[in-house]
Amino acid sequence: MAIALEILSPEKLLLARDVDMVVIPGTEGDIGVLPGHSKLVTSLRGGLVDIYENGAVAERFYVSGGFAEVTESRVAVLADEIVRQSEINAAKAAEALTAAKDAFAAVSLDDAEAYREASDTLIAAQALVDSVPPHAIDKI
Structure with a gap:
């Protein structure tokens, strides 16, 4: 089972695909999101969004802040500034x-x-x- 992930900056949609798990840097701490997660909206602090596929981190994005909306089947990361970790x-x-x-x-x-x-x-x-x-x- 997968969860749909969308990562958006003010300029564009950077990523939209199904993943196994996402870990986002919430202001109160990191939040791991799996399919079936409770609905929530949270603000983000500066940190890494970790995207898991096949039991391992497949990709990482730095976000400077923003918000994330989580539903049972979808995560939308709306970042103020975002960059792939490999491009920092x-x-x-x-x-x-x-x-x-x-x-x-x-x-x-x-x-x-x-x-x-x-x-x-x-x-x-x-x-x-x-x-x-x-x-x-x-x-x-």
């Missing part, structure tokens, strides 16, 4: 983390909205660096 640029990921750290350090604690936004950006940038494929780490 290690140097650009490191630059994004440095910029996010600088922005976070400069934000005023008195501005709750700016603090939350800077914190979310920092979490996503750290997740991007953590998602760099092992073969690309030496390029940072």
Whole structure:
């Protein structure tokens, strides 16, 4: 039995196929989704979407945030930014983390909205660096 998976960015549909299982980075923790899962809508944090086929991870996508809608037979990942793990640029990921750290350090604690936004950006940038494929780490 399989579950239909759709991964969408603001620009296009990146993937639509049946898979065995999907693990998504929910804001409250990773969520494994199998066929028959309870319905839910959740926000996403920066991290990897793992796609399982034949008992193993077949493909991984980095998402910076967004939402996921789960039904008994379908998962739709609606991501703010999404990239295949194999296409992550290690140097650009490191630059994004440095910029996010600088922005976070400069934000005023008195501005709750700016603090939350800077914190979310920092979490996503750290997740991007953590998602760099092992073969690309030496390029940072």
